[in-house]
Amino acid sequence: MKRLGRIVALVTLVVFMLSLVLVFSPSEKAFSSAGGTKKIVFWHITTDAVGKQMIQNQVNRFLKAHPDFKVEVVPLQNDSFKTKLKIAMGSNQAPDVFVTWGGGPFFEYVRAGKVKDITAYMNEKNYKSRFVDAAFGPITYNNKIWAVPVEGAGVALVWYNKEIFKKYNLKVPTTYDEFLNIVKVLKSKGITPITLANKTKWPGCFWYWNLVNKLGGASAFEKAAERTGGSFADEPFVKAGQMLQDLVKMGAFPKGFNGLDWDTGQSRMLLYSGKAAMELMGTWQIPIVKAEKKEFYEKNLDFFPFPSIKGGKGDPTSLVGMASSNYYAVTTTCKYPKEAFNMIQYLIDDQAVKERINYGQIPPVKGLKFTDPMLQKVYDVISKAKSIQLWWDQYLPPQLAETHKDIVQSLFGLTITPKAAAEKMEKAAKEYFKK
DSSP: OHHHHHHHHHHHHHHHHHHHHHHOOGGGOOOSEETTEEEEEEEEOOOSHHHHHHHHHHHHHHHHHOTTEEEEEEEOOHHHHHHHHHHHHHTTOOOSEEEEOOHHHHHHHHHTTOBOOOHHHHHGGGGGGGBOGGGGGGGEETTEEOSEEOSOOEEEEEEEEHHHHHHTTOOOOSBHHHHHHHHHHHHHTTOEEEOOOOTTSHHHHHHHHHHHHHHHOHHHHHHHHHTSSOOTTSHHHHHHHHHHHHHHHHTOSOTTGGGOOTTTTHHHHHHHHTSEEEEEEETTHHHHHHHHOHHHHHHTEEEEOOOBOTTOOSOTTOEEEESSSOEEEEBTTOSOHHHHHHHHHHHTSHHHHHHHHHHTOOOSBTTOOOSSHHHHHHHHHHHHOSOEEOOHHHHSOHHHHHHHHHHHHHHHTTOSOHHHHHHHHHHHHHHHHTO
């Protein structure tokens, strides 16, 4: 048995070493120095040609100002990045700077002592004030800041057909009661009030997340997800399920919505044709509609933030999504944290902001002006938001996120009660976190 144990241990060691070889190809080596050379290793996930070059140009400006440094820039595909980072963190071969979405999985690295506290850097010369306030939620933990907001915003908003609203004298709602009245009017006119393609589950989750956010405030989800005194079976989660199913029973969504595919534009086609009037979707709706139906974008498309709910604890300005879709953090193994932080600053300085707007982003920086009125309007809404609740499927561990999306799709299908759905999610969270 002892011999067998040694063999198993040897095989395990060999597999582990091979995994490191596979994970770190020569161009992706994750060490911060080579001999006496000052070096920063930087992992990001912007892999399209324009975005990749934009980041490289920004790094090049840092290098021009710091000729004694080298930066190894490593663009990685989204999914492979997650795997590589997990292995790199576990084997103490992490890059010096890495991209993050913030939230629960990121805070696991923070709690493990893998991430550099950059609060002092952010406060130096009041650098923090450069960014919109809501950008700091996903990367603030224990009242400390752990990453820099850099990439553009993405939040969920209710997009609507202006022509239909004008035809039936409908005003943009600010309360959920007003919103429900619009649903009733549209239904009476034979128009599908809300288009939805929920085959991939996340579009439907947008409704549930916004309802919980307005009912219980941002802390309702965060306390449940962090296991800090909250439960997914708490009242806001049950009530959100009830309100969601009320919409389904009212006929607010198109027939067969749980089988419609958002990626192929099945929900948007209903919006373009005037058969449906509204869609709750992310701000990526802007370039997509612009590309698919430019005339509709220019004449008919507009949006409003998710309305507030009477008696709800959520701030009226609160949103769901991200003020910055990607943040950049410095690891504790980085030998040059101050310079690494400075390199990140080049990614979002004034020159970088111009480049990012041209790239089609809404940078998480205060005081910006846009030539496109739609972008300006979105930016104004984001700038005024007191909180932005991170997408739940980004915040939760992947296994739990999938369970949650399945549960919400069942809610839409009326195959589970709101109370049973909330209790099922809480049970899954307890089993995952062991608390």
